[in-house]
Amino acid sequence: MLSHKDLDVWKKSIDFAVQIYTFTEAFPPEEKYALASQLKRAGVSIASNISEGAARNSTKEYVRFLYVALGSASEIETQLIIAQKLGFGQHHQEMMHELIDIQKMLMGVIKYLKTQQN
Numbered sequence: 001m002l003s004h005k006d007l008d009v010w011k012k013s014i015d016f017a018v019q020i021y022t023f024t025e026a027f028p029p030e031e032k033y034a035l036a037s038q039l040k041r042a043g044v045s046i047a048s049n050i051s052e053g054a055a056r057n058s059t060k061e062y063v064r065f066l067y068v069a070l071g072s073a074s075e076i077e078t079q080l081i082i083a084q085k086l087g088f089g090q091h092h093q094e095m096m097h098e099l100i101d102i103q104k105m106l107m108g109v110i111k112y113l114k115t116q117q118n
């Protein structure tokens with residue numbers, strides 16, 4: 001099985017987490033421990049769950065962690081919409097496109113692994 005470091009979705013998720021940190025720098029100071037913190041946590045969670053799942057002994061567990069990563073991506077989607085409505089940060093659409101790509105890639109890996117299970 002490939003290392004998580006070989007997966008394009010993991011690489012893209014790492015880059016996206018860094019983007020989130022840059023994106024939230026423009027948030028008001030009072031959001032540091034609120035929406036900005038939630039975005040950062042969820043952003044780091046995507047790549048972290050991909051790598052944790054890859055370290056598990058079974059494909060079933062790997063898939064479970066990929067679904068957790070997908071859940072974190074959905075959290076970010078909601079949080080980006082809220083940030084946009086509040087007027088926090090810039091480049092919401094570009095980030096949303098990146099996020100959609102990550103979600104599609106995660107689903108592709110999940111589908112692939114599920115076919116390998118059967």
